[in-house]
Amino acid sequence: MRIAEDPSCPECGEMETSFHFIAECPMYAMVRWELQGKDSFSVEDLANLSIGDILRFTKETGRFQGACCWDTSKPVSQHGE
Secondary structure (H helix, E strand, C coil): CCCCCCCCCCCCCCCHHHHHHHHHCCHHHHHHHHHHHCCCCHHHHHHHHHHHHHHHHHHHHHCCCCCCCCCCCCCCCCCCC
């Protein structure tokens, strides 16, 4: 299933993949740093992220704001709370 017509990242022009968005795109390096203390992630780093971590990252980037059904006025709960 194709979600976007253009397969390139709208922020940096690289091939858009889930891995690129979460782990590599330079546009979101500061968000990765603020949430996990790293500006890029390895495959192993991604394997250690919780769903909450990924949701927080996605919310903080603002990349899909208005495109999803979650209530962005409420914080994403921390893992284990």
